Amino acid sequence: MSSQLLIQTIANAIAASGMLALIAVGLTLAFGVMQMANLAHGHFFMMGAYTVYALYALGGWPFWWAVAAAVAVGAVIGLIVERGIFRPLQGDVVSGFIATAGLMFVFEVLVGELWGWGLSRPIPSPYMRAVRFMGAAVAFQRVLVIPFAVVSIGGLMFFMRRFRLGRALRAVAQDPEAAALQGININRMTALAMAIAGAYAGLAGGLMSTIYAITPSLGGHIILPALIVVVVGGMGSIGGATLAAVIFGFVMTFVTTLVDGVTAVMVSVTVMAVVLAIRPQGLMGRVIA
Amino acid sequence: MPILEVEGLSKYFGGLAALNDVNLSIQEGEIRGIIGPNGAGKTTLFNVISGVYRPSSGQIRYQGKTRIDGLSSSRIAGMGVVRTFQRTALYHHFSVLKNVIVARHLHAKENIFRVISGLAKKTEEKNTEKALEIVEFMGLGHLKEELAENLPHGHQRALGVAIAIACEPKVLLLDEPLTGMTPTEKDRMIDLIRKVHQQGITILMVEHDMRSVMELCGYISVLDFGMLLVEGPPAEIQNNEMVINAYLGTEDILSASTSA
Amino acid sequence: MSSHSMKKYKIGGLAPLILVLSGLCLVPFFLRAYLVEVAMMYFIYIILAQSYRLIVTVHDWQLYHIVLYGVGAYTSGMLAKNLGVPVFVAIPLGGAMAGLVGMAITLPLLRTKGWGFYIATYGLAELIRLTWLKFRNPFGGSTGIIDIPWPPVIAGIDFSDRIPYYFFSLGVMLLVMLMLYRIEKSRIGDSFKAISMDPELAASTGINIPRHRLMACSIGGFFAGVAGGLLVHRLGAVDPKLFNITTTLYLLIWVVVGGTNTFWGPIIGVSVMHTLFELSRPLIEIRPMFFGLSMVLVLIFLPGGLEGLISKAITRLQKRDRVAPVET
Numbered sequence: 104m105s106s107q108l109l110i111q112t113i114a115n116a117i118a119a120s121g122m123l124a125l126i127a128v129g130l131t132l133a134f135g136v137m138q139m140a141n142l143a144h145g146h147f148f149m150m151g152a153y154t155v156y157a158l159y160a161l162g163g164w165p166f167w168w169a170v171a172a173a174v175a176v177g178a179v180i181g182l183i184v185e186r187g188i189f190r191p192l193q194g195d196v197v198s199g200f201i202a203t204a205g206l207m208f209v210f211e212v213l214v215g216e217l218w219g220w221g222l223s224r225p226i227p228s229p230y231m232r233a234v235r236f237m238g239a240a241v242a243f244q245r246v247l248v249i250p251f252a253v254v255s256i257g258g259l260m261f262f263m264r265r266f267r268l269g270r271a272l273r274a275v276a277q278d279p280e281a282a283a284l285q286g287i288n289i290n291r292m293t294a295l296a297m298a299i300a301g302a303y304a305g306l307a308g309g310l311m312s313t314i315y316a317i318t319p320s321l322g323g324h325i326i327l328p329a330l331i332v333v334v335v336g337g338m339g340s341i342g343g344a345t346l347a348a349v350i351f352g353f354v355m356t357f358v359t360t361l362v363d364g365v366t367a368v369m370v371s372v373t374v375m376a377v378v379l380a381i382r383p384q385g386l387m388g389r390v391i392a
Numbered sequence: 393m394p395i396l397e398v399e400g401l402s403k404y405f406g407g408l409a410a411l412n413d414v415n416l417s418i419q420e421g422e423i424r425g426i427i428g429p430n431g432a433g434k435t436t437l438f439n440v441i442s443g444v445y446r447p448s449s450g451q452i453r454y455q456g457k458t459r460i461d462g463l464s465s466s467r468i469a470g471m472g473v474v475r476t477f478q479r480t481a482l483y484h485h486f487s488v489l490k491n492v493i494v495a496r497h498l499h500a501k502e503n504i505f506r507v508i509s510g511l512a513k514k515t516e517e518k519n520t521e522k523a524l525e526i527v528e529f530m531g532l533g534h535l536k537e538e539l540a541e542n543l544p545h546g547h548q549r550a551l552g553v554a555i556a557i558a559c560e561p562k563v564l565l566l567d568e569p570l571t572g573m574t575p576t577e578k579d580r581m582i583d584l585i586r587k588v589h590q591q592g593i594t595i596l597m598v599e600h601d602m603r604s605v606m607e608l609c610g611y612i613s614v615l616d617f618g619m620l621l622v623e624g625p626p627a628e629i630q631n632n633e634m635v636i637n638a639y640l641g642t643e644d645i646l647s648a649s650t651s652a
Numbered sequence: 653m654s655s656h657s658m659k660k661y662k663i664g665g666l667a668p669l670i671l672v673l674s675g676l677c678l679v680p681f682f683l684r685a686y687l688v689e690v691a692m693m694y695f696i697y698i699i700l701a702q703s704y705r706l707i708v709t710v711h712d713w714q715l716y717h718i719v720l721y722g723v724g725a726y727t728s729g730m731l732a733k734n735l736g737v738p739v740f741v742a743i744p745l746g747g748a749m750a751g752l753v754g755m756a757i758t759l760p761l762l763r764t765k766g767w768g769f770y771i772a773t774y775g776l777a778e779l780i781r782l783t784w785l786k787f788r789n790p791f792g793g794s795t796g797i798i799d800i801p802w803p804p805v806i807a808g809i810d811f812s813d814r815i816p817y818y819f820f821s822l823g824v825m826l827l828v829m830l831m832l833y834r835i836e837k838s839r840i841g842d843s844f845k846a847i848s849m850d851p852e853l854a855a856s857t858g859i860n861i862p863r864h865r866l867m868a869c870s871i872g873g874f875f876a877g878v879a880g881g882l883l884v885h886r887l888g889a890v891d892p893k894l895f896n897i898t899t900t901l902y903l904l905i906w907v908v909v910g911g912t913n914t915f916w917g918p919i920i921g922v923s924v925m926h927t928l929f930e931l932s933r934p935l936i937e938i939r940p941m942f943f944g945l946s947m948v949l950v951l952i953f954l955p956g957g958l959e960g961l962i963s964k965a966i967t968r969l970q971k972r973d974r975v976a977p978v979e980t
Contacts, residue, residue, distance in 0.1 A: 140767040191952045196766055197713050198951045201904055205951075208901060208944030216938060323897060327778060330771045338768055365786045372775040379772055380760035442856060469858035481853040483846055494842045498858040504871065507838040508831045516839060559857050 104361070110239035112360045118245045120352025121252030125307035126325065127332040127344040128256055129300030133181075135276035135339030136296040139189050139199040143206035145326030147301050151177050151308025152317045153214050156224050166229040170309040177305020178298040185297035190290065207323065215319040223316030248310045255303060256345055263341075272296060276339055327368065328355065331375045337388025347386060350374075393456065395420040395594050396441075396473070396563055401450030401461075403433075403440055403618075410436040412618040413450070418563070423585070423595040425609030425626075427602070429639055433618040434598040435478055438565050441596075442475040443468040454563075470498055474561035478568045478598075480548050482555070484541035488532050491540050491551055492523040495558035523558060530554040530584060546577030550584060557588060564588065566597040570604055582608060606630065614638065680818045688814050690930060692886060695825040696879045697926055701906045701918035702832050703875035708912050709841070710868045711848035713770055715900055716757060716777035717876050720750040722895035724877025725884040726784065726791065729800040732885070734790070739803040739811075743881030750877025751870040753780070758869045762862045777900075784892040796891025803885055821882050828875050835871065836915050844868055898940075902929075905947045911957020920958050 104112070130144045151173035159169035184206065192199045218224065230247070233240040262269035274282040275292040283289050315321065332351050336343030351371055358367035378386065398416040402409060411433045418424050426434050439445045441452055443465040452461040460468050483491050500519035502512035527536050530550050535543060540551060549569060556564055569585065570578050582604055589595055599605050605612065606626040614621040614629060616638040622629070629635055680688045704717045728746030731737040737745065757776040761769055784791040791797070802812030809816045835841050846854045847861055855861055884890045902925075910921020925943070932939045950957060956964070 134767065138766075140771070188948060188952070197711070197770075198955070200767060200770060201713065201908055202948045202951045204901055204904055205944035205947035208940035209948075212938050212941035212944075220937065327775065331775055334764075334768045334771050334775075363786075365782050369779055369782050369786065372779040375772060375775050376757075376760050376779075379764045379768065383761075383763035383765070383768070385768065444852070464860070465852075465855035466858050466860045469856055474858075475856055477853065477856070481850055481856075483849045483853070485849060486842075486845075490842065493839070494846045494854075494859075495857040497839065497843055500839055502839065504835070504840060504867065507840055508834055510834060512838060519839065555853070555857060 106237070107239045108360070110237055111241055112356060114234075114236070114239070114241040114246060115360075116353040116356035118248055118352075119356045120349040121248045122307050122311055123328060123332050123352050124256055124345050124348035125248070125252050125303050126329045127336065127348050128259065128341055129181075129303040130329055131333045131336065131339055131341060131344040132259070132272075132276070133293075133296045133300040134333065135341075136272060136279075137185075137189055137199075137293045138194070138196060138279075139192075140196070140203070141184065141297075141300070142200060142203040142326065142330075143184070143210060143322070144203075144300065144304055145324070145329060146207055146210035146322030147177050147180055147304035148308040148325050149214065149317070149319070149322035150180055150210065151305030152312035152315065152321060153218060153308075154305070155309045155312040156226055156317060157218065159229075160224070160226045170306065173305040173309030173312075174302045175305070177301035177303070177308070179301070180305075181297035181299070181301020182294055184301075185294050189293060189297070207326075210322060211319045220319060223318045225316070226313045228313040242314075244313055248307065251306060251310060255306065256341070259299065260341060268295070328371060331371050335375050335378050335385055337385030339389070340385070340387040343385060343387030393420055394418055395455055396596070397451075397453040398437075398441070399451045399453070401437075401440065401452065402448045403436055403445060404448045409618045411440065411447075414615070414618070414620050416613060416620070418594060418596060420594055421592065422611060423589055423597065423609045425605040425612040426596065426598045426615060427600070427605060427612060427629075428615035428621070432615040432638075434615055435567060436618075437615065438475055438567050438596075438598060441468075442473065442565060469559055469561075472560070472562035473565070474556045474559045474563070475565035476552050476556045476567055476569065478571065480545070480552060482540040482548060482551055484539070486540055487537050488540060488543070488551055489520070489523060489527055489536040492526050492554050492558045493520055495555040496523055498559055526554055526558050529587070530557070531580070546573050546580065549573065549577075549581060553581075553584060553588070557593075561593060563594045563596065566595060566599075568599055569597065570599055570601045578604065676822060677819075680815050685814060688818055689886075692818055692821050692882075694922060694926055695821045696882050697906065697922045698919055699825055699828050699875055699879040699882070700903060701910070701922050702829060702915075703872040703879070704903060704907055705912050705915075705918045706832055706835065706841075706844070706875075707868045707872040708907065709836075709844040709848060710865055712758075712865055712868065713904075714758070714773035714869065715770060715897075716754070716773045716780070717872065718895050718900045718903055719777040719780050720754050720873040720876040721880040721883075721899075722784070722890075722892070723750040723753050723780065723873075724880025725890045725894070726797070726880075727877070728881035729797055729884040729890050730790065732801040733797065733799065739801060739885050740806075743878060743885070746881040746884075747874040747877035750880065751874035754873025754876075755866050755870040758866055762865065774897075781892050781895055792891070794892060796889060796893075798889040800884055800888050800890065802888065817886060821886075824878065824882060828878065832875070833915060840864075840867070901940075902943070905943050908947050909950050909957055911959030913956055914959055914963070917957050917959035920962070924958060 126144065126148055130141060134140050154173040154176045155169040158164040158172055159166050188202050188206070189199055192202060228244045230243045232243045234243050234246060263273045264270070271282070271287045272292050272295060274285065275287060275289060279289060328351060332347040333344055336347035354374065355367040355371055358370050394417045396418040398414055401411055401414045403411040414437065426437065428434055436445070440447050443463050446462050450461065451459060454460045454471060454473060458471070460471060460473065483494060486494065496519050500515055502515050506512040524536065527533055530553065532547060532550060532554065535547060540548065543551065553566070553569060566585070569581055573581060578601065585595065585608060597609065609626060611623065612626055612629045613623045614635050621638060622632055622634055679691065683691070700717070700721055707714060724746035727749040728742040731742040731745055732739050757773070761772045764772055785794055803817065804811060811817055811820055843854065843859050843864055846859060847864055851861055906921040906925050907918050909925055910919065911917030929939070932942065954961060
């Protein structure tokens with residue numbers, strides 16, 4: 104591996120970590136608050152990407168306006184799923200999980216019917232420039248996600264420590280019953296968590312839309328790495344998800360560069376199995392007695 | 393000969409001692425009462441003995457030399473130490489009879505190939521017969537086809553004991569068998585416990601209802617703050633200064649219990 | 653998923669069963685060739701759905717069942733093609749392999765609870781599927797394996813013909829159903845349900861939970877593998893796409909829509925949903941949405957599935973028969 108390629112790969116790995124973190128943090132937050140898992144979370148990401156495609160590539164909106172719309176679309180979808188599926192199924196983990204599996208079909212068909220099936224949609228990058236660093240060139244568009252990931256996740260952690268609403272969210276994630284006794288409105292918190300989860304996935308989808316070839320099946324491809332990150336990080340742990348996102352961002356990018364994408368997924372799954380065999384609760388998960 | 397010995401048993405939860413250096417020696421054939429205020433560590437003691445928790449330190453010996461601390465719940469049950477739960481633990485969607493049939497797991501072992509080929513039928517029939525006997529013995533014969541979730545509370549508790557008896561234990565741990573019962577239900581349960589004891593089963597019982605504990609148990613151990621406070625026959629315990637102090641602010645532990 | 657309701661009701665004794673069976677025996681002689689092929693797929697899917705339900709009774713909604721179906725297909729196909737193992741021997745061997753693989757991938761996950769478990773099973777399923785994709789030798793990569801041997805001629809009956817194979821797969825399905833029924837009604841089946849209702853209580857009565865979970869996974873896996881064997885020797889080819897997450901979603905849809913509380917649920921689920929699937933071929937693009945939505949709606953509004961609905965209707969009818977309605 105030449106030093107140029109090495110630097111390029113490291114930059115890509117950091118970008119991939121940022122994207123994975125943005126997706127996984129929302130997924131794990133929603134899980135922590137509701138104890139419910141959203142298999143269609145990757146499809147939120149896909150909807151974000153398609154929002155940018157529709158508004159920016161087709162509609163001629165400025166790129167950043169389109170990204171902002173992707174965030175809003177993600178949040179709204181999150182709210183709808185919370186209201187329509189998780190709330191009626193409250194507490195029924197298996198049903199919630201399977202219902203969101205059914206949702207995967209729904210979103211895929213929706214997007215496919217609206218914007219066409221099959222071939223990927225190319226989206227022209229608004230920033231053609233490359234960042235030059237020690238002789239290596241890294242696409243500016245690709246590293247764009249990094250500052251956004253840092254600010255959003257840092258902001259979320261700050262919000263959950265310093266703000267009353269955020270602390271309430273944290274309390275529900277730690278012990279829903281005790282939180283309810285303190286007068287915290289659980290439904291409001293689950294809605295908030297799903298809105299944040301949707302918004303973050305939409306943001307990641309919007310930012311990465313110009314890099315990935317987007318197709319209706321994009322959600323199905325991105326969900327597995329995101330789930331692996333959440334499970335390995337420890338379900339419900341935002342810090343754990345961030346840590347695991349960095350680990351898998353690097354593992355997947357390097358294996359993809361050195362071998363191929365299929366092997367990268369295989370290696371990641373194997374790492375997950377090993378971690379779970381040793382630490383069933385994940386790296387930073389709490390042990391449930 | 394002691395059938396169950398607990399030696400230096402401690403259990404910590406994040407630095408907090410739920411059990412602290414507890415020693416117990418249970419003689420074969422006795423009914424031992426375990427009492428103490430709420431949070432004294434009684435249920436934790438049962439959870440550790442029955443394998444739900446691993447002890448932080450200490451030993452539990454069964455029948456003289458067999459160490460059972462740290463074994464899994466199912467193995468401990470297999471050796472003959474079986475517990476009931478403070479909550480009303482039943483298979484709610486099974487019939488009364490089915491609840492007991494399932495609990496006879498240990499004594500109706502059949503491998504999957506015999507099941508598939510239909511050779512296991514005889515064992516299963518015999519098992520059902522035995523389960524029916526237990527249901528009758530526990531006074532639930534007339535309710536055997538009823539779903540467990542539809543039983544009145546007293547019968548549900550009796551079924552909980554029936555499930556434990558079905559495992560054919562040598563030592564039975566009863567966790568608050570009288571909780572939430574009306575006086576009539578209580579009397580019936582006390583008779584049942586006596587009947588079970590007459591079958592030669594050693595009983596270890598956590599209970600808040602002091603009158604019943606005093607009536608049933610030959611010997612009582614008192615836990616407080618995870619430690620063994622004092623042990624002795626009921627008459628001694630009733631008048632023990634330390635025990636009375638442990639049940640803070642109540643002069644008479646008998647009245648403390650019945651109102652709780 | 654709500655509970656196992658053990659309410660007693662009779663679907664109607666032996667008469668309907670005999671009627672259905674004789675219907676199934678006559679049908680291939682009257683149907684168009686294509687429809688006979690479709691009918692065989694019903695048998696394969698019913699084996700899949702019922703074996704999956706067995707695992708669901710322990711509450712392990714694992715997501716590798718379809719991949720075990722694939723393990724059976726690949727194993728049976730490769731044994732027959734590369735080693736010349738007779739087809740009717742290769743099929744159960746494929747099942748055995750699937751059972752073993754099911755046990756092997758459940759083992760490291762036994763201590764992982766709830767959602768983490770489901771996700772991890774999905775991950776490991778993908779690992780196996782990607783192995784087929786990645787290693788062209790011996791799995792053939794994305795094109796898979798072709799020229800898999802057809803079943804032989806036995807006693808003058810050519811099992812590679814449509815109608816003999818129809819009866820062969822019907823027979824296998826009935827045999828599998830009989831075995832699963834016996835397990836369901838046995839103490840082992842009861843222990844599975846006991847574990848899903850109250851694991852703590854089950855363990856306290858000496859039921860070894862990890863052992864039972866592994867047992868359910870490997871028995872279920874065995875039958876999934878057998879279904880794969882049935883498939884592969886009819887198609888004559890196999891490729892990784894047959895076993896992807898979409899097929900898993902359809903399996904979930906059959907089982908959930910049919911209902912998991914009783915033995916009959918998955919049969920109803922496959923019968924209804926696969927019929928709708930075949931009928932909606934003209935709407936191929938939006939079909940998945942309809943199926944996804946129907947599963948969501950059943951989960952929210954009909955937790956017992958179609959089977960629950962039917963059994964409720966039957967008990968209501970029986971009640972009305974017994975007690976004459978009071979006019980007001």
